[in-house]
Amino acid sequence: MDDKNLMQNLLMLEKGCCDLYLHGAVESATQNVLGAFNSALDDSLSMQDEIYTKMTNKGWYNVCDVEQTKIDQLKQKFATAQ
Template sequence: MGDKNLMENILLLEKGVCDLFLHGTIESSTSSVHQAFSTALHDSLGMQDTIYDMMAEKGWYPAEQAEQKKIDSVRQKFSSQQAN
């Protein structure tokens, strides 16, 4: 297994962990449990961000720059929906 494949797998696992911690935070029944899940979620999001940055730096997770025209179109669509 190459480094790129390994990093992709780690990133997918970390995203899954973030999802579990998010649901744990939302569904927690006490403030202490909520705080524990919330802290774990925050830490996991930081790890996910670090992994993403490492992959992007190596060109393994390319991101495309959105065209300004498309951004403006989406912004207009959602601002008109909020006005209604």
């Protein structure tokens, strides 16, 4: 496994952890449990950001721009759906 694939796997795992911590926080029954999940979520989001930044700097995670017309069309679609 090369470095790019390793980083992609780490990013996917970290995103999965964020999802689990978020759901744990939403379902928390006490403030102590909520605090623990929120702390874990914050840490996990920081790690996800570090991995993303390193991948972006190496050119391994490219984000493409979306045309403004497509954004406007989507806004209009959801505005009329209400």
